[in-house]
Amino acid sequence: MKPLGIDEDFDSAVLNIAIDTIRIGKQALIFVNTKKSAEKTAEEISKKLKSENEVLDSLSESALSSLSKPTKQCERLAYCLKKGIAFHHAGLVQKQKDIIEDNFRNGIIKIICCTPTLAYGVDLPAFRAIIKDLKRYTVHGLSWIPVLDYMQMSGRAGRPNYDNEGQSITIAISNSEKEKIEERYVNGAPEEIYSKLAVEPVLRTYVLSLIAANFITAKKDLFDFFDKTFYAHQFKDLRRLHSIISKVIDMLEEWEFIMVSGDGDFASANELKEQKFKATLIGKRVAELYIDPLTANFMITCLRNASDKKLDAFSFLQMASHTLEIRPMLKVGLREHDKIQESMLEFSDFILENEPSMYEPEYEEFLNSVKTAIMFNSWINEQDEQFLLEEYNIRPGELRAKIDIADWLLYSAEEISKIMHYQYLVKEIVKLRLRLKYGVKEELLPLVRLENIGRVRARILFRNRIRDIKDAKNADLSTLTQLLGEKIALGVKKQLGQEEPEVPENKRKGQISLRDWDG
DNA sequence: GGACGGTGAAACTTCAGGTTGCCTC
DNA sequence: GAAGTTTCACCGTCC
Numbered sequence: 294m295k296p297l298g299i300d301e302d303f304d305s306a307v308l309n310i311a312i313d314t315i316r317i318g319k320q321a322l323i324f325v326n327t328k329k330s331a332e333k334t335a336e337e338i339s340k341k342l343k344s345e346n347e348v349l350d351s352l353s354e355s356a357l358s359s360l361s362k363p364t365k366q367c368e369r370l371a372y373c374l375k376k377g378i379a380f381h382h383a384g385l386v387q388k389q390k391d392i393i394e395d396n397f398r399n400g401i402i403k404i405i406c407c408t409p410t411l412a413y414g415v416d417l418p419a420f421r422a423i424i425k426d427l428k429r430y431t432v433h434g435l436s437w438i439p440v441l442d443y444m445q446m447s448g449r450a451g452r453p454n455y456d457n458e459g460q461s462i463t464i465a466i467s468n469s470e471k472e473k474i475e476e477r478y479v480n481g482a483p484e485e486i487y488s489k490l491a492v493e494p495v496l497r498t499y500v501l502s503l504i505a506a507n508f509i510t511a512k513k514d515l516f517d518f519f520d521k522t523f524y525a526h527q528f529k530d531l532r533r534l535h536s537i538i539s540k541v542i543d544m545l546e547e548w549e550f551i552m553v554s555g556d557g558d559f560a561s562a563n564e565l566k567e568q569k570f571k572a573t574l575i576g577k578r579v580a581e582l583y584i585d586p587l588t589a590n591f592m593i594t595c596l597r598n599a600s601d602k603k604l605d606a607f608s609f610l611q612m613a614s615h616t617l618e619i620r621p622m623l624k625v626g627l628r629e630h631d632k633i634q635e636s637m638l639e640f641s642d643f644i645l646e647n648e649p650s651m652y653e654p655e656y657e658e659f660l661n662s663v664k665t666a667i668m669f670n671s672w673i674n675e676q677d678e679q680f681l682l683e684e685y686n687i688r689p690g691e692l693r694a695k696i697d698i699a700d701w702l703l704y705s706a707e708e709i710s711k712i713m714h715y716q717y718l719v720k721e722i723v724k725l726r727l728r729l730k731y732g733v734k735e736e737l738l739p740l741v742r743l744e745n746i747g748r749v750r751a752r753i754l755f756r757n758r759i760r761d762i763k764d765a766k767n768a769d770l771s772t773l774t775q776l777l778g779e780k781i782a783l784g785v786k787k788q789l790g791q792e793e794p795e796v797p798e799n800k801r802k803g804q805i806s807l808r809d810w811d812g
Numbered sequence: 813g814g815a816c817g818g819t820g821a822a823a824c825t826t827c828a829g830g831t832t833g834c835c836t837c
Numbered sequence: 838g839a840a841g842t843t844t845c846a847c848c849g850t851c852c
Contacts (some may be wrong), residue, residue: 327827408828430827435838510814706836
């Protein structure tokens with residue numbers, strides 16, 4: 294492809310390098326430290342370019358139609374793609390990420406402005422790796438990124454089999470900063486790697502799974518096991534490790550995930566020194582589900598409380614939103630504090646956990662979980678992605694990731710409810726998981742079970758009085774064609790066993806057979 | 813006089829990512 | 838700590 298039109302030199306170094314990269318017919322990755330900045334940088338470069346290119350136009354078009362209704366983010370990406378530029382971060386939907394990655398690999402896209410996503414996991418080399426921001430926001434304010442991160446990013450420069458060289462470029466605003474960067478990153482050594490084992494959430498999970506798998510039955514074995522880990526090797530502070538493990542064991546016992554001999558539960562208890570462990574039924578399941586035992590205990594408390602509460606989808610959404618696994622929760626901003634608190638009062642009757650009081654330090658986290666749950670609630674009440682982006686500042690890609698985790702947590706809650714014999718809860722949770730997956734109100738559930746019918750088409754059908762499988766069977770093909778288009782309509786009829794004598798075979802993943810469906 | 817619009821400075825906000833984990837027709 | 842966003846004061850214009 295020919296280089297695109299170029300104006301003159303600009304006062305932004307990144308812009309100049311980007312334009313130069315295109316001029317010499319090469320590609321570059323530009324690493325920045327926020328999603329917003331990735332989008333803005335891409336947009337600024339795009340503004341300087343002219344382009345009439347059908348291939349790019351079609352890429353732009355498919356980025357725009359990746360969701361049922363394009364968001365501002367989609368429009369921005371589409372604009373950049375028309376010029377052969379893209380931005381890439383976790384807020385994009387997988388389909389858009391694929392478009393960008395594939396077309397950067399084949400050389401159609403020239404520049405990607407990205408957050409550190411592309412430095413890890415994805416294999417996407419470029420002639421130039423431009424690292425715009427070497428500082429990143431942390432709890433201590435803005436600080437230098439780790440040398441390891443720098444190496445990851447600069448390591449993207451140079452494509453094996455294509456380039457003989459690669460260029461990794463960082464930008465300094467002064468001579469003194471230049472020297473600092475050189476010393477710290479170019480000539481510096483990467484950081485040591487430290488074990489994160491002795492952190493309670495990690496230990497909780499592993500101690501329980503070791504016991505649940507019958508891999509370890511005595512405290513002594515447990516200590517021996519962890520004494521051989523990298524953590525023990527690195528810190529040699531076995532007493533600290535043992536004390537955390539003992540604390541974890543006490544917690545697991547208190548939560549009834551394990552039984553400890555010597556507590557009167559075991560007839561054949563040895564001396565205290567030779568404590569023996571055994572996982573309970575629910576402890577085994579928790580280990581299998583691989584959720585943090587703390588989360589499991591929290592959910593059990595909530596599910597127990599459910600019998601005294603009014604139940605709503607929100608009840609379970611808030612429960613799932615207040616776990617370590619779902620983090621980061623949506624943050625309640627200063628300005629929306631009052632608004633969220635108001636909605637919380639509205640939902641208060643449905644909240645299963647024991648609410649902290651306003652004066653407790655946990656209250657802020659609790660409000661965040663409420664906001665997160667309200668966001669999920671909007672989704673299952675059919676608000677679109679643009680609304681969620683504006684209202685809750687959550688981007689489509691982040692939404693998908695959160696839905697995924699919430700589904701796993703709700704599945705776990707479902708399994709726990711089964712063990713606790715709360716059948717009435719199981720039913721509600723199953724329904725909620727489906728609503729969450731499709732982002733629909735309950736009334737659309739019969740329809741979204743059809744292949745190629747999602748939230749949008751189901752709503753169209755419903756509005757036109759086709760409200761379940763029976764209605765769909767009774768509707769004639771021309772009506773369906775009018776509403777859904779010919780191909781989809783035919784497909785629907787086929788699934789219903791009409792028009793085509795044979796039963797559909799290529800059912801969608803996770804979909805039940807319509808013959809089993811009677812609701 | 814007052815409504816309105818444009819402008820720029822000041823005040824205020826917000827800030828990466830993602831692995832695994834479970835189950836199923 | 839810096840970039841982006843919102844707020845607000847100020848000024849000019851027009852009716």
